[in-house]
Amino acid sequence: MSFCYTINNKFNLLKNKRILRDYTCSAYLKNSIDWFWIAGFIQGDGSWVVRSTREEYVLYISQHLMDIQILYKIKKFIGHGYVRIQTKENMAHYVLQHDIGLRFVLNNLPPFVGEKAKPHLKFLQKQGLNFSFYSTDESIYSFINLETAWLSGFIDAEGSFYGTYSKNKKMLTGYQLILRFAITQKDLQVLKLMGNLFKKRVKYNKKGFYYFILSDIESLDKLVTYLKINPLLTKKAISFQRWLTLYNLYKKK
Numbered sequence: 195m196s197f198c199y200t201i202n203n204k205f206n207l208l209k210n211k212r213i214l215r216d217y218t219c220s221a222y223l224k225n226s227i228d229w230f231w232i233a234g235f236i237q238g239d240g241s242w243v244v245r246s247t248r249e250e251y252v253l254y255i256s257q258h259l260m261d262i263q264i265l266y267k268i269k270k271f272i273g274h275g276y277v278r279i280q281t282k283e284n285m286a287h288y289v290l291q292h293d294i295g296l297r298f299v300l301n302n303l304p305p306f307v308g309e310k311a312k313p314h315l316k317f318l319q320k321q322g323l324n325f326s327f328y329s330t331d332e333s334i335y336s337f338i339n340l341e342t343a344w345l346s347g348f349i350d351a352e353g354s355f356y357g358t359y360s361k362n363k364k365m366l367t368g369y370q371l372i373l374r375f376a377i378t379q380k381d382l383q384v385l386k387l388m389g390n391l392f393k394k395r396v397k398y399n400k401k402g403f404y405y406f407i408l409s410d411i412e413s414l415d416k417l418v419t420y421l422k423i424n425p426l427l428t429k430k431a432i433s434f435q436r437w438l439t440l441y442n443l444y445k446k447k
Contacts, residue, residue, distance in 0.1 A: 235255065235268075308382070354376050356373070
């Protein structure tokens with residue numbers, strides 16, 4: 195896979211322009227997005243904001259300026275909203291607050307998990323849309339599987355790929371390569387749903403976060419197969435490609 199990531203060449207434009215068109219030409223952007231990917235991405239990096247004082251409902255999706263292109267792609271796919279740039283914070287935000295756009299999005303997105311479900315439910319109620327599918331039965335989240343792009347969207351938002359090595363006299367080179375994939379979240383429910391896909395138990399750290407790690411070859415094989423079918427769409431695709439190089443070496447022993 196080749197990349198044509200040009201944001202560094204255009205970074206000076208951000209000083210004088212608040213809203214920019216998409217100026218990247220990365221090959222992975224040719225991959226299409228769908229509502230499942232967007233739902234997973236919002237679950238990880240989006241916010242449903244309910245401002246009760248002004249009866250205002252807003253969807254935010256925030257990214258570092260280095261990944262601004264995905265926000266323009268989301269805007270183009272949805273057809274509503276705008277991208278706002280905050281140069282001092284090196285952040286960009288996709289903002290959707292118009293009723294027509296919100297209604298369109300709400301009609302197409304699948305349910306959200308855990309804390310993200312609460313404001314989403316308020317949005318549905320405010321728009322007079324169906325929310326009866328929300329229940330205590332987790333079967334409503336059957337779309338979180340290894341066939342839809344939901345997990346890919348969430349990994350684009352929150353997933354991390356690691357490659358480390360340590361000394362090991364038993365290895366021919368004297369070193370052992372260790373590969374890991376990890377997701378960390380405060381929301382236990384959403385992590386459990388993803389951990390179940392790989393038959394992994396979710397753990398808790400002392401900093402108040404839940405996490406699960408894939409390190410065995412069977413789980414990593416399953417993850418790689420999934421991501422080849424449902425590719426990542428942010429700059430995390432570059433991290434994955436670099437990690438995949440190590441993975442292929444590891445497979446060859």
